[in-house]
Amino acid sequence: MTISAILFLLVLLSAFSYFMGRQKIHAVYQQQRQNVDTNVRSKAKFTLPKYFGYVAALWSLVPALIVLLVIEIIDEPIVTNQLTSYMVQSNINVENNFDLYLNEIQNLDANNLADVEPAKIKVFEKLNHLNKIASTAKSVIVFALAILMTIFGLKKIAVGIPARQYFEKAIEIILLLAASIAVLTTVGIVLSVLFESIRFFGEIPVVDFMFGTQWSPQTAIRADQVGSSAAFGAVPLFIGTMLISFVALLVAVPLGLMSAIFLSEYASRGFRSFAKPVLEILAGIPTVVYGFFAALTVAPFIRDLGQSIGLSVASESALAAGLVMGIMIIPFVSSLADDVISAVPQAMREGSLGLGATKSETIVKVLIPAALPGIVGGVLLAASRAIGETMIVVMAAGLAANLTVNPLNAVTTVTVQIVTLLTGDQEFDSAKTLAAFALGLMLFLTTLVLNIIALHVVRKYREQYD
Amino acid sequence: MIDKNTMTVKVEKSLKKRYLKEKIFKSMGFISVAVAFLFLLMLISDITIKALPAFVQTQIILQVDLNEQDLGITQQSSVDEIRQVDFRRVIRAALKKQFPQVKKRKQKKDLYSLVSVGAEYQLRDLVLENREILGTTLNVTFIADDDVDALIKGAIDRNDEESGRRVKDFKLNLIETLEKHGQIEKNFNWQFFSSGDSREPELAGIKGAVLGSLYTLLVTLLMTFPVAVSAAIYLEEFAPKNRMVDFIEININNLAAVPSIVFGLLGLAVFINFFELPRSAPIVGGIVLSLMTLPTIIIASRSAIKAVPPSLREAALGLGASKMQTVFHHVFPAALPGILTGTIIGMAQALGETAPLLMIGMVAFIVDIPQSVTDPATVLPIQVYLWADSPERGFLEKTSAAILVLIAFLITMNAIAIYLRKKFEKKW
Numbered sequence: 089m090t091i092s093a094i095l096f097l098l099v100l101l102s103a104f105s106y107f108m109g110r111q112k113i114h115a116v117y118q119q120q121r122q123n124v125d126t127n128v129r130s131k132a133k134f135t136l137p138k139y140f141g142y143v144a145a146l147w148s149l150v151p152a153l154i155v156l157l158v159i160e161i162i163d164e165p166i167v168t169n170q171l172t173s174y175m176v177q178s179n180i181n182v183e184n185n186f187d188l189y190l191n192e193i194q195n196l197d198a199n200n201l202a203d204v205e206p207a208k209i210k211v212f213e214k215l216n217h218l219n220k221i222a223s224t225a226k227s228v229i230v231f232a233l234a235i236l237m238t239i240f241g242l243k244k245i246a247v248g249i250p251a252r253q254y255f256e257k258a259i260e261i262i263l264l265l266a267a268s269i270a271v272l273t274t275v276g277i278v279l280s281v282l283f284e285s286i287r288f289f290g291e292i293p294v295v296d297f298m299f300g301t302q303w304s305p306q307t308a309i310r311a312d313q314v315g316s317s318a319a320f321g322a323v324p325l326f327i328g329t330m331l332i333s334f335v336a337l338l339v340a341v342p343l344g345l346m347s348a349i350f351l352s353e354y355a356s357r358g359f360r361s362f363a364k365p366v367l368e369i370l371a372g373i374p375t376v377v378y379g380f381f382a383a384l385t386v387a388p389f390i391r392d393l394g395q396s397i398g399l400s401v402a403s404e405s406a407l408a409a410g411l412v413m414g415i416m417i418i419p420f421v422s423s424l425a426d427d428v429i430s431a432v433p434q435a436m437r438e439g440s441l442g443l444g445a446t447k448s449e450t451i452v453k454v455l456i457p458a459a460l461p462g463i464v465g466g467v468l469l470a471a472s473r474a475i476g477e478t479m480i481v482v483m484a485a486g487l488a489a490n491l492t493v494n495p496l497n498a499v500t501t502v503t504v505q506i507v508t509l510l511t512g513d514q515e516f517d518s519a520k521t522l523a524a525f526a527l528g529l530m531l532f533l534t535t536l537v538l539n540i541i542a543l544h545v546v547r548k549y550r551e552q553y554d
Numbered sequence: 555m556i557d558k559n560t561m562t563v564k565v566e567k568s569l570k571k572r573y574l575k576e577k578i579f580k581s582m583g584f585i586s587v588a589v590a591f592l593f594l595l596m597l598i599s600d601i602t603i604k605a606l607p608a609f610v611q612t613q614i615i616l617q618v619d620l621n622e623q624d625l626g627i628t629q630q631s632s633v634d635e636i637r638q639v640d641f642r643r644v645i646r647a648a649l650k651k652q653f654p655q656v657k658k659r660k661q662k663k664d665l666y667s668l669v670s671v672g673a674e675y676q677l678r679d680l681v682l683e684n685r686e687i688l689g690t691t692l693n694v695t696f697i698a699d700d701d702v703d704a705l706i707k708g709a710i711d712r713n714d715e716e717s718g719r720r721v722k723d724f725k726l727n728l729i730e731t732l733e734k735h736g737q738i739e740k741n742f743n744w745q746f747f748s749s750g751d752s753r754e755p756e757l758a759g760i761k762g763a764v765l766g767s768l769y770t771l772l773v774t775l776l777m778t779f780p781v782a783v784s785a786a787i788y789l790e791e792f793a794p795k796n797r798m799v800d801f802i803e804i805n806i807n808n809l810a811a812v813p814s815i816v817f818g819l820l821g822l823a824v825f826i827n828f829f830e831l832p833r834s835a836p837i838v839g840g841i842v843l844s845l846m847t848l849p850t851i852i853i854a855s856r857s858a859i860k861a862v863p864p865s866l867r868e869a870a871l872g873l874g875a876s877k878m879q880t881v882f883h884h885v886f887p888a889a890l891p892g893i894l895t896g897t898i899i900g901m902a903q904a905l906g907e908t909a910p911l912l913m914i915g916m917v918a919f920i921v922d923i924p925q926s927v928t929d930p931a932t933v934l935p936i937q938v939y940l941w942a943d944s945p946e947r948g949f950l951e952k953t954s955a956a957i958l959v960l961i962a963f964l965i966t967m968n969a970i971a972i973y974l975r976k977k978f979e980k981k982w
Contacts, residue, residue: 350583476813
C-alpha cells in the first residue's frame with residue numbers, strides 16, 4: 089500500500105473515532121439532561137462533546153503516525169540487510185561494491201528480464217519479495233495499532249475526564265514542534281555542510297584551502313592531462329568576494345544612508361509616501377533580473393566607458409557586479425538606517441536645533457553619532473547580504489580565479505564557485521563537489537558571525553533609548 | 555569675558571557658509587534618492603524595450619499542397635499514421651514552387667531555413683485538427699526562423715555590409731521577395747505563452763516555467779503556511795520565557811539572514827542525496843523554498859499577532875474562554891489579514907528566488923510541460939537565467955520578456971498584499 093493511501097485511511101479512521109467519541113458523550117449528556125433538573129445541570133462542569141471527539145481522534149491518529157514514521161526510516165536498512173545475508177547464503181559474489189550492485193538490481197525492469205544474468209534475477213526476485221513483505225508488514229502494523237488505539241481511546245473517554253485540557257495540551261505540543269522546525273533547519277544546514285566539508289578536508293588539508301592562492305578545481309582524470317592541477321586554494325575567492333562586496337557597500341551605504349536621511353528629515357509627507365514604496369521595489373526585484381541587467385547592460389557600458397578613456401576593463405569586471413549589487417541593497421540599508429535614526433529621541437534633535445544648529449549640523453553632529461551603533465549594525469547586515477548574494481555575480485562576474493584587488497579586472501566569488509561546482513551532473517564524492525560544501529561552510533559561518541554581531545549591536549542600541 | 559558683538563559678527567559671517575552647507579547636504583540627500591529612482595527607471599525601461607519584440611511573432615504564409623497520394627495518407631488515416639508522415643517535404647515543396655530559380659545546394663539550404671524547424675509540426679497539428687484539408691491546396695501561416703524574425707523586426711540591419719550581417723544577401727533577397735508578395739506577417743506571439751522551452755528561440759515559450767513556478771509555489775505555500783503560523787502563535791501566545799524559547803527565536807532571526815544558496819546546499823545534501831527525492835522536481839524546490847521563507851512568514855505573522863490588542867484577549871478570557879479558545883477564536887482571526895499579507899510577500903520572495911533551485915538541479919533543459927509536482931521542471935527565474943546564457947540572439951528578447959512576466963506576477967502579488975492590508979487594516 090502506498091504511503092498516501094495509508095495516510096488517507098488513517099485520517100478516515102480518526103474522523104470516524106471523532107464522530108464516535110462525540111456521539112458517546114453526547115448520548116451521556118442527553119441522558120443526564122433527562123434525569124437531572126435544570127438548576128443542578130447549570131452548575132455541573134460541562135465540557136463540550138466535540139473535545140471528547142478530538143481526544144478520541146488524536147488517540148487513533150498520533151501513535152499510528154509515529155510508528156509509521158519509525159518504520160519508514162528503518163525499513164530500508166532492514167531489507168538491505170536481509171538481502172545481503174541472502175546473497176551470502178547463495179554465494180553470490182559482488183566484489184566489494186555492494187552499493188553499485190544493489191543499485192543495478194533496483195533499476196531492473198520486471199517486464200524486461202530477457203538478457204539479465206540468472207544470479208541477478210534471483211536477487212531481484214528476492215528483493216521484490218522482501219519489499220512486498222516489508223510493505224505488507226508496515227500496513228498491518230500501522231493499522232493494527234491504529235484500530236487498537238481507536239478502541240482504547242473510545243473506551244477511555246468518559247464524562248469527567250478533562251478532555252479539553254488534554255486536547256489543548258496536545259495542540260500546544262504540536263505548535264511547539266512547528267516552532268522547532270527552524271532549529272531543525274539550522275541543524276540540517278550545519279550537518280549537511282559540515283559532513284561534506286570534513287570529507288573534503290580529509291583529502292585537501294585545511295591550511296591549503298584557507299591560505300592557498302591557487303584555485304583550479306578541475307581534477308585530473310589522467311596524470312598527463314593539461315590544465316587540471318586540482319588546486320583548492322580559496323584565497324582568490326575570498327578576495328574576489330570581498331572586492332565585489334566592498335564595491336557594493338561603497339555604493340549602497342552612502343546612497344542608502346543619505347536617502348534615509350533625506351526621506352525622514354527633509355522630504356514632505358507626500359513625497360515620502362511615494363518614494364518609500366518605490367525604493368522598496370528595488371528590494372523586490374528578483375536578483376536574476378539584476379544579474380541580467382548587470383551582464384548585458386551595465387558591464388558592456390562600463391567596458392566601453394573605460395576604453396574611451398584609455399583603461400582596459402574586463403567585460404566581466406568586479407565593478408559592474410558590485411555596482412548593481414550596491415543598488416540592490418540600497419533599500420536594505422535605507423530602511424535599517426531609517427529605523428535607527430527615527431529611534432533617536434526627539435529631545436536630542438530639538439535640543440540641537442534650539443541651540444541654533446542647522447538641520448544638517450544636527451544630523452551630522454547629533455543624530456548620526458547617536459545612531460552610529462545601529463547604522464554599523466545595518467551595514468554589517470548589508471555586508472552579509474552582499475557576501476551571500478549569488479545570481480548577480482553568477483551572471484555578471486567571471487569564473488577565473490584572479491588574485492587581484494583591481495575592480496576593473498574579472499574576479500570570481502565563493503558563491504559563483506559553489507554554483508559552478510554543483511550545477512551539472514557530477515559524481516558526488518569527488519573533491520570538486522565536496523569543495524563546494526567547504527565553501528558553503530565558510531559562507532555560512534561568515535554570514536552567521538556577521539549577523540550575530542549585527543543583531544547584537546542593533547539590540548544593544550535599541551535598549552539604550554528605550 | 556567674550557565681547558558679545560564680535561561673537562554675533564562671527565556667527566553672522568559664518569551663516570552664509572553654513573546655509574550653503576545645509577543646501578549641499580539636502581541636495582545630496584535628494585540626489586541619492588534620485589540615483590536610486592533613475593536606476594530603477596533605467597532597469598525597467600531597458601528590459602521593457604528589449605522585451606517588446608518578443609511579443610510579436612514573424613510568420614510566413616506559404617501555399618502548401620496537401621496531396622494525399624504524395625503524403626501517403628487519407629482523411630481516414632489514424633493519428634499514428636499521420637504522425638509518421640514527413641510534413642517537412644510539403645513545406646520544402648511549397649518553398650521550391652515559390653522560388654523555382656533556387657538550384658544550388660547551399661542556396662536551397664538558405665531557402666529551407668526561412669521557416670522554423672517547428673513548421674512541420676505546426677502543419678501536422680493542423681492536419682490532425684482538421685482532416686478535411688487533406689487533398690486541398692491552401693495557405694498556411696508558418697512561424698519564421700529566428701534570423702528572419704530578427705531581420706523583419708530590425709534587429710539585423712539590412713543596410714549593413716554583407717560580411718558583417720548574419721543574414722546574407724541571397725537570403726535577404728528571398729525575404730524581401732516574400733515581403734513584397736505580402737507573405738510575411740507580424741502577429742501577437744501566443745506561442746510564447748503556450749509552449750515550453752526549446753533550443754530554437756522562435757519556438758521557445760514560458761508555459762513550462764510558469765507551471766513549474768506554480769507547482770513549486772504551491773508546495774511552498776502548503777508546507778510553510780501551517781508551520782509558520784503555528785510557530786508564530788506558539789512564540790507569541792504560549793511560549794514560556796526560558797532558554798529553549800530564546801534559542802528558537804535566535805535561530806529564526808539568524809535563518810532569515812542565511813544566504814539563500816546555503817538552503818540549496820541543504821536541499822542537495824539532505825533531500826536529494828539522503829532522502830533520494832527526484833532531482834529537478836518542484837516538490838524538492840518547494841520544500842527548499844519553504845524552509846527559506848519560513849522565517850520571513852514567522853516574523854510577519856508574529857508582528858500581526860502582536861498587533862492584536864490585549865483587551866481582545868482579556869475580554870475572551872474574562873468570559874470564560876480557555877487560552878486556546880481565546881487564541882484560535884479571537885486573536886487568530888483578527889491577525890489573519892496581517893498574516894496573509896506577510897505570507898504573500900514571502901511567496902513573492904520565493905517566486906523570485908533562483909540560487910537554491912540551481913543547486914537541486916532545476917536548471918536542466920526541460921521541453922515537456924510539467925504535469926505534477928514530481929515531474930522535472932524549471933521555474934521562471936531559472937528560465938531567465940538559462941536564456942540569458944544562450945548564445946542565440948533571439949533569446950535576448952525572450953529573456954527580457956520572461957523577466958517582464960516574472961515582474962508582472964510579483965507586482966500582482968504585492969498589489970494583492972497591499973489591497974488586503976488596506977481593506978482589513980484596523981485601528982484598534
